[in-house]
Amino acid sequence: MGDLGRLKMKKTIFPLFESGQFPSFWMKEGLRKIKNIVKNQNRWRSECLNLIASENVLSPLAEKFLVSDFVGRYNEHETINGEFEEHYQGVKFSSEIEKICIKIFSRRFKTPYVDVRPISGAIANLATYTAILKPGDIFLSPGLTFGAHVSSTEYGIAGTCGLKSVSMPFDEAEMQLNVRETIKLIKKLKPKLIMLGRSMFLFPEPIKEIRRYTKAIIVYDAAHVFGLIYGGKFQDPFKEGADIITASTHKTFPGPQGGIILGSPRLDKKIWKRIQRAVFPGIVSNHHIFRLPSLAITALEMKKFGKKYAEKIVENAKTLAKELFKLGFKVLGKEKDFTQSHQIIVNVENFGGGKTVAENLERANIIVNKIALPKDHAREATRNPSGIRIGVQEMTRFGMGKREMIKIAHFFKRALVERENLSNLKKEIVAFRKKFQKVKFCF
Ligand SMILES: Cc1ncc(COP(=O)(O)O)c(C=O)c1O
Missing domain, CATH: 3.90.1150.10 (Aspartate Aminotransferase, domain 1)
Structure with a gap:
């Protein structure tokens, strides 16, 4: 705080402290402010052309089910051969709703490997990195100025995990990965993991072309395009050779804020097991189970519409x-x-x-x-x-x-x-x- 700020504080708050009025005054003032902030936000954004590519709104029904008793509950569990091994009591309904979410995505993507516990797309990426790579490992990522999300760069989660992300060459005219140069890079570096999918995402990724030249695990970050894929209007990453899809559940897929990891039906079971252990006990403790009814409703709405x-x-x-x-x-x-x-x-x-x-x-x-x-x-x-x-x-x-x-x-x-x-x-x-x-x- 600058001098002016300090002076203002002294003038406005300190006398109230001394007079003993501070707590009740602040309570009333604070509550009024909080209510106004939310009211203003609701009004303002309903008057805007919201064109942020990573945002969306919930349907009325999904919104209605976002707040329930689940808001304050836990359900830490391991998943062993598809069964939950729960660490808490009181979880019968939260396990039921989580299993419903898994079933819906499982059917849509024709895979038994679904985890809805990551609380965001970035956390889904973190779980995937820690399951497959170790500090010091090199992996290939789209590169920040070619549209990578910060989580797959040295500035974000990948860097925090001690991973070295190497940018794949990009064709500016095509606004797409440069396949020929990327294949050369793959042959030279032999990475264990290749990350496709980006934040600046205009065109499908050349998954098939890359798959032909590598046995590396291909992770497809569908944070942005998950709703388009779900609706069948973008590429089908598993069909084209991706091993894992990570995504946010709140961008083109218009659900509550959260993340998801899906494994290809061909994925080695042992790798999926490592991913699930990376999610819990590795990274996530409570997994914001309150969002799951709303996620399930959105997934059903997306099935229909x-x-x-x-x-x-x-x-x-x-x-x-x-x-x-x-x-x-x-x-x-x-x-x-x-x-x-x-x-x-x-x-x-x-x-x-x-x-x-x-x-x-x-x-x-x-x-x-x-x-x-x-x-x-x-x-x-x-x-x-x-x-x-x-x-x-x-x-x-x-x-x-x-x-x-x-x-x-x-x-x-x-x-x-x-x-x-x-x-x-x-x-x-x-x-x-x-x-x-x-x-x-x-x-
Ligand atoms: C490609 C990509 N991956 C991951 C993320 C992180 O997703 P989240 O905000 O759900 O953590 C984003 C965020 O916009 C993104 O664009």
Whole structure:
């Protein structure tokens, strides 16, 4: 705290302490503040064009079942030959709901190997790394400026585990892994593990092509595209040769925040056993069992509506990308029709860089995030990199279609090219968003 802050504290809080009024005053004031923060958040984000590619909203039914008695409970268990060996009493219903989740994903991915205990996608990756690698091991990862999530780099979980992640070569024009150069790297380094899947994820990964040249364990990080895969609108990682899928359950898959690990039906049982032991007792103690009813509901909703939802997401992303390009934006991936996922990547260097642009757009209630592009240095990722990433999955879930995507592209133009007054634009966006408040593709 700076001097000014200290002075303000002294003026406002210390006299209250001395007079003995502090606790009750703070209670009332604190409670009022907390309520207002939540009210403001709910109102604000319902008035925004939420285009963060890693977010989504729950269906009303999934939201209703997010808070229950499970919120405060534990169910630590090992899983031995598919059976739970529970360490606590009072868990009969939480085990039942967890087994239902496992069954639903098991059927969808035609595999007995499912673990829904990782509490996020990053934790799913951590469990996988610790099960398969040991400190000092080299593995291949997409590389930060080619779209890797920080968890598979030296700056994140991989680094914390003492692993050495080597970036795989990337083809900037294709916005995809450079297969030829990657195969050379695989032959040279003979890694035990190869991580495919990324945070900047426009096109399917060349799993088949890589599989042909290696016996390494291929982990497919589907954090972003899990909903598209579930809906059958992206690649099928197991069919193409991946051994393990890790994912978040709250991005294009619109469930509660959490993670999941799936093993291919061909996966060596011993490796799956190691993964499950890495999850518990290795990493996760309580696994936020309160989210599981909501996860199961979302999975059933996705079974019924997931195909249509995924198709609409990709159609909307393509429409928005094309319109932005038509309006003069440097949209990446042009050679391949811009995108096959929920994402659109735009080089916004000419507008001041990703950070500046994302901050300006927020003033007009358009929420996107900055992202490092292949031309950037990794150091730039958290500063002012060249790109922004746009995701259409949430606005699609609220019922937006092609017409609205075109309108959104024009909002970008008015904000960034025509430099309209952002608070006037914001008012228009708030009115536009009012018509899209009901979550679709759900019970
Ligand atoms: C490719 C990828 N993997 C893992 C994660 C981490 O997922 P979570 O936020 O669920 O921990 C992300 C987050 O956005 C991601 O993009």
